[in-house]
Amino acid sequence: MRYSIDHTSAVPLHVQAENLLRQLIAEEQYQNGKNIPNEVDLAEMLGISRTTLRIAINKLVFEGLLIRKKRAGTKVAPGAVSSKSNNWLSFSQEMQLRGIPIRNFELHVSWELPDKNLASFFNISLDTPLLKMQRLRGRPEEPFVLFISYFHPRVGVTPDDDFKRPLYELLEQEHGTIAALSKEEISAIGATELIATKLSVQEGSPILFRKRYVYDQAERPIEYNIGYYKADSFVYTVESTR
Amino acid sequence: MRYSIDHTSAVPLHVQAENLLRQLIAEEQYQNGKNIPNEVDLAEMLGISRTTLRIAINKLVFEGLLIRKKRAGTKVAPGAVSSKSNNWLSFSQEMQLRGIPIRNFELHVSWELPDKNLASFFNISLDTPLLKMQRLRGRPEEPFVLFISYFHPRVGVTPDDDFKRPLYELLEQEHGTIAALSKEEISAIGATELIATKLSVQEGSPILFRKRYVYDQAERPIEYNIGYYKADSFVYTVESTR
DNA sequence: ATAGATATTATGTACAAACATAATAATTTT
């Protein structure tokens, strides 16, 4: 067995088991509908009791990552993209494009003073400058999305950062800030003049509008991000289990 | 004790305990930060083992309704409005209205033959009639949403069902079908003529469009539901943790 | 009085052991 449990560790056995199961879930063989080992065997393999193992499995079932069926066994839920590290973006329900090759262009980074809403969200004064990043995504002849991001000064991003890298990777690796919680609001609006120009559409035409509030593990605000998506170009997908 | 457990019932003890706890949670005294009885006492009061009780408590802790703290005891999470029937909807990220009183009107229920997409989703033949339910939500002078639902024949809903009841409660209590998984797609579109008429807006004006695919625990399709939301009336919120 | 030691309390972790039950597989009977 590649996976094993450390009985001398301070980490509870059921937590260790949970982590191992998350690794299992990420394995290709189990993504394809194959049952994970049965409880009795797995408990024995890991050297823990079935009761303890079940605590771990229960949690993942609650999370919707595993599906149990009497006699049939336990398997990974279809669409459970687990993988603890990648979780965030797929879980954060990133917009999905219809197979069109996209890239970023027209990247603008600058310092800007917050308005009242921003200052309130970031809990800073109105004279504290924030880093603002604005970019268009799509193809130059056919832009799809306009993104605008603001970062809390605490994060420490500057115009010198390489914003061509995946954003949450940049925050994590260069600034040690881990995005742990996000709240999003999605609505439809008519394109304003500015947006119409940027996205090359008619004023008033339908736009999918998304706000995203991002927090770190301590629930401190780290980013405010808004996106304007050209209608019909993007679909937002959400999957939820009871 | 007002609450008690039926040891002869086919309903598992931990499920009964879970339900009792949900009632407890709804009680005013516990909404105000008072600890619920401790595990050992409560288990004895209910006549079940502490282990079994913990299965129930665990689930509610996972749902965020209860908060446990060593030595301090277990109390109801602030803002936990429990109520089992509401659970699913809040979990499924139902659209949120801006504090406007709404009701359903113009309810239409009929049998209809599926198109290719519907037949494929439900995995039925093109000549199997499906129950179609269509309704407007909002105020008669100001409709906000147009919903259209199709149900798999297996579910057993008929035009005689009381569609004024919460839908997932109806499915669960009257037809024993539990909605366990939903996939949603959200996009922005311009209002078609039909939608423009129904929602009293101009043709082409921005509409938030949502498709929802609902499955039972065995991942069998049970409902296909689409919604057209008038722009600016609705915001779709999503919260996700890493 | 106050710092420090000690007891208490309620949750946290973990095990072993049974029996129940649903879904399937294997076998027997018609």
Added chain:
DNA sequence: AAAATTATTATGTTTGTACATAATATCTAT
């Protein structure tokens, strides 16, 4: 060959038991 019966398998339920641990309360010695 089809239908009915039986066995098997893996999860589902439940109990009893024991010790660990964190937070608080109580007592004790300075």
